[in-house]
Amino acid sequence: MIAALAEYCYSGGLYYPILEAAHANVELKDQIYLDYPLPLACADDDDYILPLHAVVADRILLLASNGN
Secondary structure, rough: HHHHHEEEEOOOOEEHHHHHHOOOOHHHHHHHOOOOHHHHHHHHOOOOEEOOHHHHHHHHHHHHHHHO
């Protein structure tokens, strides 16, 4: 959800160290490289993280903002 919100605000993605610091998740790297329900992807320079499926990320933000 953090990556989806960041991508909504800045289409270049979220700087990986910021994501890592904002959310302690030992499986974060797995979410980038493995098949997860809400997978992440690296931007061209590998320093920025984006939701792999932008449409799904936008829908999740819409549902979260409506309280659903």
